[in-house]
Amino acid sequence: MGVAIVTPDLESAPRRPGRVRTNLLPYALIGPSVAIIAGILAFPLGMLVWLSLQRYGLRELIAHAGEWVGAANYQRIVVDPLFHQVIVRSLLFTLACVGLTVILSTLIALLLLKVSQAVRVIVMSALVFVWTTPVIVSVDIWQWMFDYEFGVINYLLTQLHVGNFIHHNWFDNPIQGWSVFVVIVVWGAIPFVTITLFAGLLQVPSDVIDAAHVDGAGAWQRFWFVTAPMLKPIFLIVTCLSTIWDFGVFTQIYVMLNARPSADYYTIAIYAYRESFGVTQYGMGAAIAVVLVLVLVVVTFFYVRETVKVAEIA
């Protein structure tokens, strides 16, 4: 906890005698935050686990009391073939989205180092515009662009002789439908990841890269052996955050399919939502949501550990 050691303790200023008060001040400062996070994030998380062990339907909702069923909800989802499909689909979707997001963003960030000042401002402004676009707005835009009758994308693909896309419905075929969602999610994710990576690239000292250049390293080698390792913490952050966002995706798919997605388009979050608010099986929904949390805990464990390490050194 370097910060505490480096920073001289303001409390030892002579005008403040009471030692007890000195020790309580930091607790008073973090108190409100702890209360809010504990009450509105930690408590519901515990409640989620508790709910997943109950039968909690409409009757229980009205009575404000669930019926304890132990692991029954989990036993049901373990043998549920739809749940297996949903898990596999969510994982593949996440892999595609995170992979594309990180690769494309890295390329754009590297490009930003090379372009002239004016072009950099233009690209950055474009990224900020996309970044500030609300998800709902972007879903509406893409829904319009992918419209089967008057959508500009069907028109363009037909004109470019990619094929005959006149009156082509992208959501008839789940593989095409999921590709559309990959496009929407990646488009929305690129600005944040690119800007973060670009900020990181600016902090890589140029003399190190020049030295590698002099030693005969090619462009790819300079990136892979010099730049990338230095950016590792930032890559870790953006990969983890992207994984969390993409694996738990709900809004894009749910709204795009007019709040009535077919089972082909369930993600874990949509499945959990359907079970709880659609067919009022809150216990089942909670069990599915717990699986979602557990998968992400495993994935992001390394990120949390790394960040804590960095924080302790700082």
Add this chain to the structure above:
Amino acid sequence: MIAPGTAQGVQTGRARAATQVGLRLNLGERTRQLLYDATGLAVAAVMLFPIYWMVATAFKPGHDILSLTPKWIPAPFTLENFQDAITRPYFLDDVKNSVIVVGVMLVLGLTIAFLAAVGTARFGFKGRTAFLVMIIGVQMVPLNALIIPLYLMLDRVGQTDALPGVIAVYLAVVLPFMIWTLRGFVANIPAELEESAMIDGCSRVGAFFRITFPLVGPGLVATAIFGFIQAWNEYIVAYVLLSSPNNQTLTIWLASFTTNHGPQWGPLMAGATLTGVPVVVFFLVLQRYLAGGLTAGAVKG
């Protein structure tokens, strides 16, 4: 015959060759730069096109929107779609709700997060590491997974279909990031600055407001932008918690365009433009105070 001119000639020739090589090199470099710039502009165009298409559609009359050959530029130009969008039921109610939710959340969030940032950056105390681990850890919990218990919990205390419940949830969601970012900014300000101000006769409170507060400014702006975007754009919590149309926020109002009536592209794109504009304006107004603040605090940790 070795005339001086020959040597002269040789030299000129060499010089010319050198300039030519230099020119060629220069030309190669310039072509490469041109290529980079062209790629950059292409990236910007691809990223911006959906947003352009939204705005262009919003200004087009209906028959130009429903045309099998898209019209790239909104001419003729109309404001009908915007009129249609803002005269739809609950537009003003929902704008007001969004402003209240975001405003209250930001004021509370920035205050509470700043206190915690000072607490963790300026003091060593027992449980500090645990607190920081919690701050990072809770950011890993997907909000979508917490919807069910949050709904049941707020239902219990009668705060579904009411703004305070939504504000509380947003507050909890943005707090960890706000604390983490602000902590980075506060930690970067040497405490000696405050101390020397106090030696020069400033009171403790005065030193804080005259020295620390202005220096944390960019951090507050960055976190405010982050919080604004999160809360203004949020959908699922508001969708689950707020059921009556006059209690909803703007994103729910916008989503109801498609979910309830089937798409009417013109008014929908106008409504989408109106929903997106405040975020851009908020960002543009505040970004000049930013000065790299957006990532500076976050990356340094």
